Amino acid sequence: MNTTDPRIVLGTMDFGTRVAPESAFAILDDFVAGGGVWLDTANCYSFWTDPGGVGGASERVIGAWLRARPGMRDRVRIATKVRHNPLVPHSWPESAEGLSAPAVRNGVEGSLERLGVDHVDLLWAHAEDRAVPLAESVGAFGELVTKGVVLRVGAANHAAWRVERARSLAREQGVEPFSALQLRHSLVQPRPLTPLAEAGHRMLAAEDLDLARSEGLTVWSYSSLMWGSYVRTDKPLPDTYDHPGTARVLAVLEEVAEELSATRNQVVLAWLTRQGIDPIVGVSRVEQIEEALAAREVRLDDEHLARFAAAR
Template identity: 30%
Template sequence: MTEYADTLEQAELGRGGPLVGVQGLGCMGMSEFYGDTDEPAARETLEAALDAGVTLFDTADVYGRGRNEEFLAPFVAAHRDGITLATKFAMERNDDPAYRGVRNDRAYVRASVEGSLRRLGVDVIDLYYMHRRDPAVPFAESVGAMAELVREGKVRHLGLSEVTGAELREAHAVHPIAALQSEWSLFSRDVERSAVAAAAELGVAFVPYSPLGRGFLTGAFADASAELSRDDFRRHQPRFTGDNAKANAALLDPVREIARELGATPAQIALAWVQQRAAVHGLTVVPIPGTRRAERLRENVAAARITLTPAQLALLEPIAAQVAGDRYPDMTFTSAAREE
């Protein structure tokens, strides 16, 4: 395995945005969605991340219905000046565990930020994302309400998640957007249809979530329904079960081949590919792989120092087009559903 050496290089999130390590940490799985959690191990991982140069920590009010923000609060309090804190609003839940709604209206934006500030125990959020877009609400209202939070000192910078290139341009015209967060990996490249080019044009940083294909690209599991616990939401993602999973597992052969060549892990190759999108597309890229274990965190960080050769990149290029199954059972929540 390629070992962790020095701390991460830094990059700017948007024009005039905060400087962060070129790899962040997604904190969702520390509270929900990926089976049983281990709070002491998760807290150790947070500290290991900071030691390794990770400074962007990503959460959302929907993760654990606020529990993830509460979980992060002591860590944030201990290291407030050394981290960039990102959280998100717009995903609505209720007593039905299967329900997911999307709200972007002004009243919801304002109520959501107050809840996040309280749970995180802070006076200001460094990067505040709209988690999902409700196309029925104009950006003048939703991003306009977010801009009010900047003027009031409750939020420093704005972000969007899962929007198309046209939507990013429209929102950016209302208020500068520092970062766009969407799924981007060897398995998921629909953002390259329009969002990546728009982000590069506008100077918006790209923050890929699930850069490890929710663990599938690492080889951690081959069939979610057979190997993962009943409360793991990956059991409901089409590409990770049944015939789709079997077909997709076969696509990992070149990832493993390159890993053997470089003395690295498949996870590091998948992350190195994402990190290298910065040079390919001419924009800042700060992936936020999620992990609950300090040793995996260090493994992920080491990937930022791997440079894949043109021949290796060529081996990886065809993978996404061959992936079987969508990334969600309901793709209406994603930017891919709104691409023209």
């Protein structure tokens, strides 16, 4: 896991759809100026809000920004994903690309073209595809690393045992294994065994952290700020978070934020990075990314962590 300096990842899911290109450019500029490095996107972002019904908008905006900012490619690291992009507009999940070898190769080829780059720094398998032999998917990802069009590969929304099996298959094939995990995680937690409303989301579990720590895998978290629910009364937490533990955690969060003269969002991000987890932060305004980057200066000690653990 990441045990170096706290790292905030810029989530770009809404770029080109809910976030206009000019606003996205300003956010990207400010992120890099503030010392940010990693950009997280996907070839399917965001087909559900794009009038065309397919993804690619986010990658196109990042590509346009890179062309408009000579030399910026050397200052950022780009992570993208394959798996969910609809092959037929407005037809998902029926036409969603899978993780067959041709699908992975075609997906990355499209991403590189939209981004205008010759490689991406990290390629995620966006979700499992159990209709395809795992060995085939592992080989396809490994082949891309061998070719140099991908530097690292990771698994998003995968069960820990599937990641472990994939890493074993990679060793057998002599190809690059998954070295990163991406899962949903935040300070508040839903009721145990309660289905999430968001299709395809997989929560970070103890076995994921065990695997990451034992194998030295990087862990990224998404939906870390719960779509603004920590700070916005007009965005209440989903019903699955309505339980006594949530109220107790939020009370401690308010206390710690006041003690540290930080925002609640910043404390949540600091809580994640303190555990070696790199949170992905999606924003729509410059001031939001500035707030997130400032969370790197918020230091939680063991006593803070113990108070949060006791509240949960």
